[in-house]
Amino acid sequence: MGLLEIRNLHANIGDKEILKGVDLTINSGEVHAIMGPNGSGKSTLSAVLTGNPAYTVTEGSVLFNGKNLLEMAPEDRAREGMFLSFQYPVEIPGVSMVNFIRTAVNEKRKYLGQPALSATEFLKMMRERKDLVELDNKLANRSVNEGFSGGEKKRNEIFQMAMLEPKLSILDETDSGLDIDALRIVAKGVNHLRSSENASIVITHYQRLLDYIVPDVVHVLYKGRIVKTAGRELVAELEEKGYDWIKRELGDL
């Protein structure tokens, strides 16, 4: 059984149907890229998987680790090992990074029946993981994402991912707004965390990020459905030819 099994998933925002029957299976150890033109439902898929209350699932099922994901509260999905690197990380004035991430880590440990980390253990872990994405020391004492640059916000997402050690990470347009150096740092972090025990979904428009994070499987999401699945060679083909040939195959052009 796969780590994540999505069957015929339909989801709305308001009255508008965005996902129109998504099928997708992801196994541990795999990196999947999801590409597709604007408005095809890529971000909606990540929002639905993480339980964003703005979206309603109208049909279909999602099993995560064999459990019914759609019945879980967002925090339980996270504690079961789901992680979303946000396209637009949220600023939370007044809540310090340290406090935030310590609460998150210990809530997860509590959920898994593990004892809370001691202050020393936590700080040691934080120092190591922070270095992985070259996150400045000072940021740890600041409020969550407040006043962070675009690159710092994205690196902070990967730092949180490193702290929470998820089974499945969804990187939603993590490359948007990143310069090439930041992109390299982010990719290095993600690759470092990659193992046979976990999996990633990389949502992106561009080949750029996928040069650094090499996917095993590439999907094209179009009009709320996965219309093409292939190996990593599909990335280069899309970069070269765009999406029109796929649309044409589907009879849309």
Added chain:
Amino acid sequence: MSVEQSYIDIYNQMADKVKAQSSAPLNALRDDAMKAFAERGFPTKRWEDFQRTDLKERYATNYGINLTQFNIDFNPYSAFKCDVQAIKSHLFFVVNDVFYCGDKKVDDEIAALAKQGIVAGSLRKVAKEHPELVEKYYGKAAKWDVDTTVAFNTAFAQDGFFIYVPKNVEIDSPIQIINVMNADLDLMATSRNLVVVEEGAKLQLLVCGHASKKFNYLCNRVTEVFVNNYGTLEMYKLEDSQDCMTNIGSLFIQQQADSNVLVNEITLKNGFTRNNIDVALLGEHAELSMCGMAIGDGNKHIDNHTFVDHKVGHCKTTELYKYILNDESVGSFDGKILVNKGSQKTEAYQNNRNIVVTPTAKMYTKPHLEIYADDVKCSHGAAVGQLDKDALFYMQSRGIPEAEARMLLMVAFANDVIENIKIEALRTRMHMLVERRFRGETYTCGACTDICK
């Protein structure tokens, strides 16, 4: 018989006795104040300044009134242990409306302060021993002719705390005054406080309000504060009382040139509260920082009314009030800053931010600036909103449970008011108290053996 008439009758019967046990500076205003009260009665919602708070209704309960000022058998020093750790303070109590003198510690503290030249203690006693000190200030800042609750206080009040910090004296550690309501019947307390900070002097003052749970209480406390040229006052007010408490607090401050005043007023837990702060900036380059926070739940009522009068130019006011209202609680903020004609180069900033957590809680806000000078920097703003849904989801998506995420956001919201506290130990303590309050944990702010239980 009207609510007022019963008090007018009591005054007529008891005035002579009250005057006999009181002294000249306090007695001088009693009859006039009673007359002012009798003319207009208690404020109701029809009064412009009381639109959200009916005080006549609150006074309608048949409270006991302790005009003979007998001491109840209760030693707060043994019952009360404030565990604001590491705050070394000169600690005094006002039990109901009497300054507590029954413990040797009181004399020791008064003596320790006297060594620094500071006169502190019971207003009743100081008015007898140093009438000239009290006479010069008493009733000079309080607008008893405008606010009838202040008139009522001026007619009946006999005791409270008095602090005089002479020229260029900087107090060694804060003075802490704990107002406690504790009686074996429904009781009303009417107390009066007077604080004078002379030229170049400095005072840190922490005033706490508590109550036992046993009966219904109403207290009407009026405080007059005078800060002379280059004087500095930090005043922290904390209410951590009970459902059974009606708290009417009026604070009048007069600031002279180059003085600096910080008022930080936190309503952590209460019943029904009306706070009025009235500040007159009388000398140039005076600075005022006024901060407040209120946490409401159940059917609590919290009304903060502030008025800052820029009588002269070159002064600066910064005002920030924050409310977090849960359940069916009601909050009101009515703040006015007046910049008089000719008060050029005034800087005045007023801000009121509120979070209404439930659809049934209510917040009323009325921020206003009235400006009659043309070379000033002023701003005011108010906002009523809910917790940031995006931030909540972001935290949940990291595995933080919704309730915990809400708590973190509320604590964060309150943060800048607490950060304004300059006494580090108090600030740390307040962070913890606020967090515990939001968690809904049963707590008291001290390790008391009796009060608040």
